[in-house]
Amino acid sequence: xxxxxxxxxxxxxxxxxxxxxxxxxxxxxxxxxxxxxxxxxxxxxxxxxxxxxxxxxxxxxxxxxxxxxxxxxxxxxxxxxxxxxxxxxxxxxxxxxxxxxxxxxxxxxxxxxxxx
Numbered sequence: 001x002x003x004x005x006x007x008x009x010x011x012x013x014x015x016x017x018x019x020x021x022x023x024x025x026x027x028x029x030x031x032x033x034x035x036x037x038x039x040x041x042x043x044x045x046x047x048x049x050x051x052x053x054x055x056x057x058x059x060x061x062x063x064x065x066x067x068x069x070x071x072x073x074x075x076x077x078x079x080x081x082x083x084x085x086x087x088x089x090x091x092x093x094x095x096x097x098x099x100x101x102x103x104x105x106x107x108x109x110x111x112x113x114x115x116x
Contacts, residue, residue: 001028002105004095009110012085022095022107028033028073029053031097036069036080038091038112045094049080056065062088085114 003025020036028034031091036051049059049069063084068081078095092109 001045002030004097004105004107006093006095006107009093009112011113011115014086014114015082016054016085017083018085018112020082020093020095020112022078022080024076024078024097026076028071028076030099032100033098034071034078035096037094037096038089039094039109040088040091043091048093051078053088063070064116073100082112085112087114090114 005023006020008018008020010018011081032053035050037045038048038050039045048062048063049057049067051057051069053073059067066082066084070079082089090113092111095107096104098104
């Protein structure tokens with residue numbers, strides 16, 4: 001069973017930056033897609049950023065130009081660099097992996113709070 005552990009969340013002021021990490025228990029080459037999702041109180045979980053095995057990325061319109069998704073295959077880790085944070089970015093952030101059989105795994109989530 002694949003295990004994912006997020007870290008790097010916290011409290012940051014508007015305009016600040018955070019980098020989230022998702023440590024994966026197995027080689028990243030096993031997955032066809034990986035991504036970051038977030039869920040704010042009272043809202044549905046939404047895709048923030050995704051990356052394919054070929055390195056193609058996609059972003060929610062609300063974070064384009066501010067967030068960057070990346071992977072480090074040597075460390076079996078996925079990252080989300082978040083810059084110019086806004087209060088509306090406040091949410092629990094989750095990482096997700098999916099393999100060619102469409103089997104998905106989720107992390108436990110990390111809280112990001114943007115507030116002055």
